[in-house]
Amino acid sequence: MTVYSKNSHGTLYVLECYNENETFIKFGITSRTIERRYSDKIKMPYSYRILAECTGTPEMIYNLEVGLKNEMKLQHYTPQIEFNGYATECFVRTEEE
Incomplete structure (x- = not known):
């Protein structure tokens, strides 16, 4: 969990994560850019948009x-x-999204 000071800003992001076997939605909060948050395959082992x-x-x-x-x-x-957040912040992508 990221801790913010009262004067800081955070970003809520929604990603579509995928590989050849599965596709799902992942969301979370970061104080960095999404690209920096998921800068390597250990932090994000899926392709994403x-x-x-x-x-x-x-x-x-x-x-x-x-x-x-x-x-x-x-x-x-x-x-x-x-990966970090995989257990609580991932959801099935539905046609309505």
Whole structure:
């Protein structure tokens, strides 16, 4: 979990992660760029494309993430390859998205 000071900003991101075997949605919070957050195959073992980014205050970004988790909880997905955030922040991609 990233800790922010009250004067900092965070970014909520939504990614489509994929390889030859699976495709899913991953979201999370970072204080860095997404490219820096996932700068190597250990941090992100999948190819990905950025679907959305939202920058704001730490409180706003945290609340957005909590809301997304609640809204998506029935579509929870566990990827085949483990990485940071894989257990709680990944979801099945549906046609509505």
